[in-house]
Amino acid sequence: MRNRVRSSIAVLAAVLAVGLFVPAAGQAPKKYVAPKTPWGDPDLQGVWNDATSTPLQRPSNVGTGVLNDEEAEEFQKSLAHDLSRDRRDGGNAADVNRAYNEHWMDARRLKITADKRTSLIVDPADGRIPPLVQASPERQKIQAARAAGAQRFAAGLPDHYTDMSWPVRCVVRTDVPPYLPTIYNNDFQIFQSPGYVAIGPEMIHSARIIPVDGRPHLNKGLRQWLGDTRGHWEGSTLVVETTNFRADEGVLFQNANPATFTITERFTRVAADSINYEFTVADPSTWTKPWTALIPWTKIDPAEQMYEYACHEDNFDIVHFLTGARLREKNGETVGQQRPAPAGGER
């Protein structure tokens, strides 16, 4: 009996210790209480940034879970070296691509998360996206057509503007959930009013207006590029479900199937200057099981403002890519002759 009590205490202590040092996904440390808006919702208002060098998937050469200080420093250094565009090793072709240099990039993307994880994915435990399921013959055909277009584009020989990705065409960019860190424009501004939370991702100037008043989703007959979003509060966490994505291929992460893709996002303010952004995606026609990532959002200095990210209005590149391709065709170039991928395709 005495032993059992003692071992229970040990287990309890271990659980507490883990709880203290490894913040569970989407769960705030006990002490912090998020401020409330005057109408009683947790207050998430502010400008936040999600840049990090911590990769979505755990690289094979690092240990699992959380690193100690020394390992973390080494990991961060090695990632920053790999990501830096101010390097001049690797030859002329690499140099040309790196002309789009660090000046244009978000410097925050050279640092790992403060909790020293080795992957943004927290589930499955190996920190990797679960294996892909084999696509149906019909989807394989669609994906092959898209891949061929992407290959023509990468070779500098796009036949058509539809050979370019949706971000290159300025239809959607990093505003499609889930929100993942990228090379720049990692800012999100959150606005709130009674019954609504609105998230403005800097790229591309859209607002995701989330009703939190319990109303049902749009009917299935109406679909949107960014889907249809509804939110509710679970304690201090904003839980967001998005449905009604359009059927277009190549919009969702890893070309997931819009017909079967589901996503739940959780926003929890865990400190005055920090939100835990956690998302779970599932798609039985793309991944063998659902997976979850946790990305810290850091509040940025209000002096550093969100700014308008226009895209389509001055999308000179799309004309350059196409006219360049027509000239190359005239010179007898074909897709087989590989050349460096054009800059500009951030995703």
Next chain:
Amino acid sequence: MQVRRTIAFAGVAGVMALIWLAMPLSGQQRPSATPQFASTFRAQRAADGHPDLNGIWQAMVTANWDLQDHDAQPGPHPELSGAYASGPAGQSIVEGGEIPYKPQALAKKKSNFENRLRVDVSNDKTWHDLGDPEMKCYMPGVPRANYMPFPFQIVQGTSPYILFAYEFTSATRIVRMDWKQDAPTDSWMGWSRGRWEGDTLVVDVTGQREETWFDRAGDYHSDALHVVERYTAASPFHILYEATIEDPNVFTRPWKISFPLYRRMEKNVQLLEFKCVPFTEQLLFGKFIKPRDSAR
């Protein structure tokens, strides 16, 4: 019986008199065919203590076709689309009716109109020279965004920012309240700084790109455009919108527009997407694709 009927009549008359007495002052004046907002309206307060402008709003005027008086007009290709894409008639929303153009600027407005359906993006330097930016799905700028035939939503909380989210091409603008810093550079939706003057939200808009237009009639401005907007709640369901437009490069004096914004009242109303970029790609980029005979 007769007595009872008389009493009933007297009772009805008395009630009518009471209703008449209780009617607002305007009801006693000479009946007018023109509806008017009650000048005594006091808006519900938002969490910030100021009038609550939260909601989904839409203009009913046809100023997007022409700020000034305009007849109904056929669409650009009536031989293809019949009455589709044709434009409604509408009255000027400009105070005094006319926009005070400088003579040369008026000529430019006319040539804008004549070239409103043309595009040529083959040269970066002349990319924006032709065509109504709306046709090309460019962010419309201010004030045009407010009178396009699409709704927009105001999200007013407690932070020093008010979000204006427009359905047209998912354009947004952030109104920064009591903000000192000037526009860092020009942008399509401009740099909006707000303040409350009594119960009116006043938004000072600078830093707008010169390429936006005011309407499909070719009305335009330069990069010196300065717009001062005034949003005043006029009923629980209306905002009175006024804007003063100043641009010494194009106009002889500042001029004013005004119209009501209507609250969208559908039970399930929400801002939807109007992502029009894919609708413009063939128009803008079609001439650069691989010729059809050799393409896929």
